[in-house]
Amino acid sequence: xRGPDGTEDEPLFRPYAVTGGRAAPRYHxxxxxxxxxxxxxNADYSLLTPEQESxxxxxxxxxxxxxxxxxxxxxxxxxxxxxxxxxxxxxxxxHVSQLNDGQPDLNLLERVLSGLRRL
Numbered sequence: 830x831r832g833p834d835g836t837e838d839e840p841l842f843r844p845y846a847v848t849g850g851r852a853a854p855r856y857h858x859x860x861x862x863x864x865x866x867x868x869x870x871n872a873d874y875s876l877l878t879p880e881q882e883s884x885x886x887x888x889x890x891x892x893x894x895x896x897x898x899x900x901x902x903x904x905x906x907x908x909x910x911x912x913x914x915x916x917x918x919x920x921x922x923x924h925v926s927q928l929n930d931g932q933p934d935l936n937l938l939e940r941v942l943s944g945l946r947r948l
Contacts, residue, residue, distance in 0.1 A: 855914075855917065858894050858912060858923070859894070859925075860894050860895040861895065862893065862925055863892070863893055863924035864884075864892055864897060864924070865889075865892075865921065866885050866920070866921060877920075881911065881915060883901055884911060884912065884915060884921065887900055887901075894912055897912065
């Protein structure tokens with residue numbers, strides 16, 4: 830987080846404390862994997878960690894793993910672990926692009942280009 834003087838503050842905890850010390854998810858998540866919320870707007874968030882709740886709020890619109898990592902300001906590895914755990918619990922849906930004969934999905938490339946233009 831940024832302090833009042835514009836400098837970067839150190840977090841009060843180590844990011845890997847959020848994942849219970851795990852640095853790798855149970856399965857591979859590419860940084861371009863798209864994630865969307867699988868819960869309804871009226872879901873009970875009382876049992877979720879603050880990070881899980883933030884991910885659910887962010888994923889009301891489809892976001893990539895890399896975007897979630899950047900918006901939460903956590904390392905990519907931490908975001909991957911949190912997202913994989915949430916997918917196992919049915920809280921989020923993963924939209925993995927399939928490669929056809931080693932070629933990237935044209936829709937994925939168009940979405941990436943569109944996202945870059947919005948920056």
